[in-house]
Amino acid sequence: METVVIVIHLMVVLALVLVVLLQRSEGGALGMGGGGGGGFMTARGTANVLTRATSLLAVAFFVTSISLTLIAKMNDSPASVLDSLPTSQSPAAPLGGDAPATGGGVLDALKQQSPQPTGPQVPAAQ
Helix, strand or coil: CHHHHHHHHHHHHHHHHHHHHHCCCCCCCCCCCCCCCCCCCCHHHHHHHHHHHHHHHHHHHHHHHHHHHHHHHHHCCCCCCHHHCCCCCCCCCCCCCCCCCCCCCHHHHHHHHCCCCCCCCCCCCC
């Protein structure tokens, strides 16, 4: 269902862009103004058709956008931070050792793996 609505949405977007570009602009730069006398449709009739088509395509754009939002919201399952917590906690300190009590986090593991920096090394004077 979502794929069908996305395809319809893309077709509406392309048609909307084309209809907007076909309209006669104030400067006439992008308009398809076809010059003077007679023809298939008059300038006023073409403007009315393009204006109505733009309105209908804009409504279709908003309807498909809202539908895609609702479809995405229905597929989304609510998640809670409490659901992702582990159910059994390990003890923070070892039971029978002389190791310091640490939380066992990532930073503690990195501290154990790499030696502590002693600061900048200054060469000894000769």
